[in-house]
Each structure stands twice: as C-alpha cells, then as structure tokens.
Amino acid sequence: MPLIAAAAAGLVGLAIVFAFLVAPEDADQGISQRIFYFHVPIALTAYACFGWGAWKALRLLWTREERYDLESYVAVHQGTIFGALTLATGSIWAKASWGKWWVWDSNQLVLFLVLFLFYSAYFMLRFSIEEGPRRANASAVYALFGVALIPVSFFAIRLAEDFIHPTTFTRDGPQMTGTMFLAFCVSWLAMSVLAYALYRVELLGKRLDANLRELREALT
Amino acid sequence: MIRGRGVEKRYGRRRALRALDVELGRGGFLVVTGPNGSGKTTLLRLVAGLAAPSAGTLEVEADRAAVGYLGHEPLLYRDLTALENLDLYGRLYRVPERRERIGMLLERHGLWDVRRERVASYSRGMTQRLAICRALLHRPELLVLDEPFTALDAAGAELLDHELAESAGRATILLTTHDPARVERLATARLALA
Amino acid sequence: MTGYIADVAALARKDLRLELRARDTLPAMLLFVLSTLVVFHFALPTGADEVAAQGLLWVALVFTALLGLARAWAPEREGGALEGLVLAPCDRSAIWLGKAAAVFLFLVAIEVVALPAFSLFFSPLDGSAVLGVLLANIGICTVGTLLAAMAAASRTRELILPLLFLPLAIPLVVGGVGASVSTEPVRYLTFLGLYDAVFAILCWASFEYVVAE
Numbered sequence: 001m002p003l004i005a006a007a008a009a010g011l012v013g014l015a016i017v018f019a020f021l022v023a024p025e026d027a028d029q030g031i032s033q034r035i036f037y038f039h040v041p042i043a044l045t046a047y048a049c050f051g052w053g054a055w056k057a058l059r060l061l062w063t064r065e066e067r068y069d070l071e072s073y074v075a076v077h078q079g080t081i082f083g084a085l086t087l088a089t090g091s092i093w094a095k096a097s098w099g100k101w102w103v104w105d106s107n108q109l110v111l112f113l114v115l116f117l118f119y120s121a122y123f124m125l126r127f128s129i130e131e132g133p134r135r136a137n138a139s140a141v142y143a144l145f146g147v148a149l150i151p152v153s154f155f156a157i158r159l160a161e162d163f164i165h166p167t168t169f170t171r172d173g174p175q176m177t178g179t180m181f182l183a184f185c186v187s188w189l190a191m192s193v194l195a196y197a198l199y200r201v202e203l204l205g206k207r208l209d210a211n212l213r214e215l216r217e218a219l220t
Numbered sequence: 221m222i223r224g225r226g227v228e229k230r231y232g233r234r235r236a237l238r239a240l241d242v243e244l245g246r247g248g249f250l251v252v253t254g255p256n257g258s259g260k261t262t263l264l265r266l267v268a269g270l271a272a273p274s275a276g277t278l279e280v281e282a283d284r285a286a287v288g289y290l291g292h293e294p295l296l297y298r299d300l301t302a303l304e305n306l307d308l309y310g311r312l313y314r315v316p317e318r319r320e321r322i323g324m325l326l327e328r329h330g331l332w333d334v335r336r337e338r339v340a341s342y343s344r345g346m347t348q349r350l351a352i353c354r355a356l357l358h359r360p361e362l363l364v365l366d367e368p369f370t371a372l373d374a375a376g377a378e379l380l381d382h383e384l385a386e387s388a389g390r391a392t393i394l395l396t397t398h399d400p401a402r403v404e405r406l407a408t409a410r411l412a413l414a
Numbered sequence: 415m416t417g418y419i420a421d422v423a424a425l426a427r428k429d430l431r432l433e434l435r436a437r438d439t440l441p442a443m444l445l446f447v448l449s450t451l452v453v454f455h456f457a458l459p460t461g462a463d464e465v466a467a468q469g470l471l472w473v474a475l476v477f478t479a480l481l482g483l484a485r486a487w488a489p490e491r492e493g494g495a496l497e498g499l500v501l502a503p504c505d506r507s508a509i510w511l512g513k514a515a516a517v518f519l520f521l522v523a524i525e526v527v528a529l530p531a532f533s534l535f536f537s538p539l540d541g542s543a544v545l546g547v548l549l550a551n552i553g554i555c556t557v558g559t560l561l562a563a564m565a566a567a568s569r570t571r572e573l574i575l576p577l578l579f580l581p582l583a584i585p586l587v588v589g590g591v592g593a594s595v596s597t598e599p600v601r602y603l604t605f606l607g608l609y610d611a612v613f614a615i616l617c618w619a620s621f622e623y624v625v626a627e
Contacts, residue, residue: 118581131232156585293494
C-alpha cells in the first residue's frame, strides 16, 4: 500500500516535470497546452474508474457478495472526482484557448458534463436509500446504466453538433511529437496510479469504518 | 421442505434476523412466535422468497408458483375490485378453471356480494379476507402466513380456522401469530424467536 | 414465450384499467403539457426561430413524461401489490415491461393532443418528427419505468426521479430534435432506435435486481 502511494506521488511529480519543462511548447496554444497533458489523462482515468465501478457492479449483481457494493461505490466516487477535475482542467483549457470558461464545442467536455450530472444523481440515489440489498442493487444497476450512457451520449453529442454549434476546431487534440507523446503517457500512467491509490485508500478507510462499527455493536 | 442453517438477514447495520436454524418437513405446520422485532416477519419473507439471506443457507423445496404468502400488507390493488384483483393473480399463477376457483373462494369467504366493489371501499377485515383468498388462490404447497388472524372478526377467524384445518395435511404451513393457542392443535412444530 | 406475453398483457391491462377508473394521471399530464406549451410561447422572444420551438416541444414532452412516471408505481405501493407481483411465478422483467407498455400508451394518448396543439401554437410537425417522438417514447418509457421503480425505494422519491432520468434523457432529446429539424432525419431516427435497443435490453435484464432484496 505505501508502495503504491509512493509510486503515485512519484509519477505525478514526474508528470508535472514532463508537462511543464520537458515537452516542447506547442506553437499554437502555448501554456494552455500544458493543461492538455493533464486534462486528457484525467478524463481517460475517469472513464476507467466508471468502467471499473460498472464491472464491480456487475460482479455484485452476479454473485450477491456484499463487498462488491463498496468497491463499486468507491470506484464511481473516484471516477466522479476525476470527472470533476476533467471539467475543471477543461474549463481552464477553454479559458486559455478561447477566452471563455465554458464552450460547448468540445465534445469531450460536454460529455463529461452529462456524466457528471448522471453520477451526481448516483450519489443522491445512494444517500437516499437505507443501507442494505436494495441500495446495493439500485446503485449497481445505475452504475451499469452510466457505462451504457457513455458511448450513447458521445454519439448524441456528435450528432447534436449539426444543429447546436458548428465545429470550430478539429476534434482530436494537437498532433504529438515523440517527447510530447512521452509526456502524455507519463501523465496518463501517473493519473491511473493516483486513481488506483486513492481507490485503495478510500476502500481501506471505509472497510475500517465498517469493521469498527461491527466491533462496537458486538461489544454493546 | 424447508431447511435453514445459520440463516441471518441484515439490512446494512441493522440485524433483522439473528443466525437461526429451522427445519420443516413436507406437510408440517410450524407456528412461529416471538416479541415484536424478533425477526418473525423477516423469516417468513425469506422463506417466501421475497428476500435472500445475508448469511447461512436456506433451502425451500417449492418454487414461486407453489408458495402462497400473506404479509402485513394485503398485496392487492386498492382501485381494483376483488374479482379484478383475483383475476390478475389467477392469470399470473396460471390457475386452472380460474373463474370457478375465484367464485368459490369469494363465496366461501363471504365476499361474493362485494366482488364488484373496489378494495379501497372494504373494511380492514374484508381486505384481510380477500388477501387470504389471494394467498390460497393457486392451491399452494407451501403457505407462509404472517399474523393471518389480524383484523379478522369472529366469523372471518373461523373461516380461516377451517381453511387451515383443511390445508394442514395437504400443504406445508408456516405461520406467525400472537395467539398460538388458536392453532395449537394443528401445529406439528413450534419455534419461538427471542 | 406466449406465457410471458400473456403476463405482460395482463399487467398492462391492469394499469389501463386503473387509469381509466381513477382518471387522475392522464388529465393532469394533458393539462401540464398544454400549460407548458403556453408558457413557452411567452418564454420565446419574438423572432426566435423554428428550431428553438422544436426544442421546447421536447422539453415539454420529457417533463410531462416525468410527471406521469412519478406516479407509475403508485398503485403497487398503496396496497403492497408490488410484492405480490414479485412473488408470482412470472418473469420479473414482465412486471417492468407491462408497466412500461402502459406508460407508453399513456404518453401516446397525451401526444395525440399535444402534438397537434404544438403545430397550432408554433410550427407544423412533419412525419419524421412524429416518428422521432414515437421512438423517443420507447426510450422514455423503458428507462423511466425502471428508474421510477428504483426511486420508489428512496426516501426522496419525487425528487430523485428527475435527477436520475434527465441525464439519460439527453440523448433522446438530441435524437428527437434532430429528427425534427435536420435535413437528414434518418441518422437521428436510427440513433433513437439504437438508444431504445441498448437501454431496453439493459432494463429488461436488470429489473429483476431493482425489485430484489
């Protein structure tokens, strides 16, 4: 566990170094391009967390083993945190690139907005049901819906371009040279390990909480 | 017919049923007693299949079509008539000769005259009688009854006595009650929850 | 298989009978959608284009549907009948499908009035728009019915259903508006069909777990 945390911290540090110092500055976007090195890996990590959460949810429904409920919840929680960070970094990028704190042009950003709304509802659902199998099942089913929503929303937003806004820039990020690609990969790895570390930490914390409670009840 | 070892049910932190062993052979009549909150209702729900145990094993040799359940709620549609309610359940349970069976039950339980009136207009006792009809509609092999005598007047209670006596040899019965003396002579087993 | 369809039919019939008898949800939805359309007239600045108006139709439809969905499982809640259905030997997904089918019919009944009203107040709707509405209905009913059942377990039942539903409704709105205004409605209609297929399968498979304990 400490090893993972150390690895996470180290990798994040490395990623920052790479993004801000090593990678060449892009002629077009300047400093805002540095954000890109974090924004996209964070987004990818968020997707991975949601996917992981949905996988655990599937396991829960399949095996009815309680531990998957907590694992699914923590994964979705991490995904939402990284999703919020995606929105934040995306917003900074938008401000730096186009001068506005929000643009509807970036499909990625709009998708994350929809997902953020969706997963916020996940938490509201979870906190409004009593602990027990109903809550676990409802959360699991909703987490599965979330993962189905990701591609469907993506296509919807693509389609919506026709009548919402004309595209003003190419969908893909900037073209990447060798060092840039390396910086990107380092950052991606860093975010993934960080997410995993946070996942383990939160899971551990919640399990300790539960064990403590059980102990207290057994003693009274 | 029912075999449970270490059956437990938890709702999050709340333990509704502490580890329990239970056994009931085919054709048996098990009376479960205990104070409020001891888990009687939870046990019955587990046996009926409305919930699954959190721990332990519970084997019930009856599939859903063979189980008749009576809970604290009547499990009826308030805005439908007795006929409509029983017709729906009759279809879902694939009851043969549905109309005749429904007619017979309604008549036997004194509900024939109100069969076309909405359940919302019934008294509590009448609703309970209809709920009993619903539970018995498909001639279940396993009857799971949670305090079935609730809200019944003397006549209704007597009708239920008859039904229980009639079913006792043929079906397996599991019921809870605050008045065990009533069913004492039919009982083949007793379980007191703490 | 025929048993399954018979179960779904019996359940849907039950819902239709209940609504015809109580007559509370449909009239409310009808009045709501008409009032909403009138509000939109005042909310749209003059010179707002046709596309904006089409968009508002979808807002009206989605929120009217939410109104109906909030009460979809009310009859089952009142007498505990949902447990009765869960106990029955029928497939649990039939419970969902029967209810969703009934909700679909209610929505169509509303739209029979709302769409002409919209054409009257704002701008005419063509065939692809109507088809879009029907396809989106399927998505709304399938997903909405399941989410309504989920919300029933929650303390904040009436509040949570819109929160759960709206993000999932966004693709439907995109598809529907696209079908109405785009020069290539087929793309949008296909997309709606895809949404319907994906989520119908998901709902069908997962409803069992929503009502389980």
